Amino acid sequence: MVEDNKLLEVKNLTTVFPLRRGLVKAVDHIDFELREGEIMGLVGESGSGKSVSMLSILRLVAYPGKTIEGQVFFKGQDLMQKPLAEMRSVRGRGIAMIFQDPMTTMNPVFKVGEQVRESLKIHRIIDNQMGKSARRGRKAGKRAEKSRVLELLDEVGLPSPKENYRQYPHELSGGMQQRALTAIALSCEPKLLLADEPTTALDVTIQAQILELLDRVTKERRASMILVTHDLGVAAEFCHKIMVMYAGKIVEKGPTGKVLHDPKHPYTRGLLRSIPLITKEKVKIKSIPGSVPDLINLPHGCAFYPRCDKASPGCEEKEIGLKKVGTDHWIRCVLNE
């Protein structure tokens, strides 16, 4: 394997929330790697630890949450060991995040354009490009930044960049806000985009627009992306590989085709069976009984055990590791031991 091809490598990442009721292991020893230009789908139900894993990579988990273990190698450097100041230059510039809800992510009292310009300003992108010798004072810098913002707004497909620059977030529709957020994320040419449910709040036709946009910009820039979603359909059409999470653990990971068309883990199978498919004949959907377990005091063995249709007595006793079931295809289940 070519080592430098790896853009991101996450090892044993564990994030916990010590609450009064007990310890919540929101992210429990997850490992994965991402190559350049690759898009990975991170799938799971609410509360499975998808968003917290993304925040942990950027070290943005809020108190009382704490990443207690693990390494995140980005371009070969361990982000967990970096001083905070250096971490800041990675956020936005090396790895950018697109958050779930565009309506609450943007600051309502600043103009959209200014919010896009902010990250250019902080990372001194334009200053650096112009070089110290060519520095023509703050005004020129600002003008250059502004024209870059207009380019970005145009690139993400906002209808009239000049006007949109001057507008406030509430004046934009949800889809347009999501485009503006994408512009912020793209402003510093990051190599990795973390998109946390970027289309969940949007309608299907707008969702299609945004997904097409993300697909285009990652291809153009040869950037990688982790797409967090609970919609297996979105993941299927869009990602090269898929990682399924349940109760903070990875239960299955592998190439999209294998995970979705030949799923091995009972949870993945259950998820796929519970989506209504639009086919010539109605296929009866089967639900997974019960609901996601309380993350406090999880059983020692498989967390899916109480809901599993293939459960056997051995499941709840011992800890189960990830097992290889095919090329790049891993599952966490006793079935394949």
Next chain:
Amino acid sequence: MSSEVKAKTEKQAKLPLVKIEGIKKHFIMSPSLLARAFGNRDIILKAVDGVSLEIKKDETLGLVGESGCGKTTLGRVILKLYEPTEGKIFFKGEAINQLTGDALMQFRHKAQIIFQNPYASLNPRKTVRNIISVPLKNRGLMNPIEREEEVLALLKAVGLSERHINSYPHQFSGGQRQRISIARALAMRPKFIVADESVSSLDVSIQAQIINLLEKLQEEYRLTYLFITHDLSVIFYVSDRVAVMYLGKIVEIAETMELFENPLHPYTRALLSAIPTVASQEKKRIILKGTVPTPIDSTKGCGFHTRCFMKKGKICETDEPVLASTGGGHCVCCHLFQSYV
């Protein structure tokens, strides 16, 4: 049963359970005093703009559309939770527009709603017993022991256990809360239920549970559903017929299979092509430009012409198409198919 009554019930059986004719719901937004001084007039938001449809007994009609297309407003108008600006609503052949007082209460017994957000639609300070008992009292079940039994039966019907009876809504997960909402709606022994995005906020595995529950209850209680959602896969699964709404109007209505296999309206085609699916089939995605125009001072002609990729010509901008049948109960509202009239 006397022959007269029998004839009446037969007649009723043939009638659609719910029928609406030319329903319009316009919201008037008055500008501020200052703005009015500058000559601004009332702004009219046409949430529902001329909708006629029928819902047959025991069927599930799916109503699908993007946010802001007026589907929720339509659902509420049908239940008379909003007063329609124009148009008539018939329930079992009876006009319900003018109902007030007791007669309206009687109608409410027969028609219930399950709301979208199970976190906001249950009173956080009432126990499950309280929440489900209120409609039972309204139904006239005054004996507390009988009422308690009925509450327990309802909880069982929706898949909750007896021990939940003294719990408060916050102690439940989203899916369980939605079950409580369903029990509350069922308490009235309704014939007709509007399910307004009832599964949209739930995770897929839970969503499947609730969909299966709603289908089971439909058989047991012989319910008729108006199923409102933006999720096309769910609509496909639950509905017998589907109506597609855009900008306050029905643009296409057909049997579910017919609509999904042979969509006619450009909007329906785009909508169907936009569904991300796990099934590995090649398809061409139609990506619509722009967003839904505002329903305020809506444009002339067809509401979809600003985003349409199959525009016929000038006529789309000037003339409003009408909902016309293309045979087999398939109706479409588009100039491309107006020749069928």
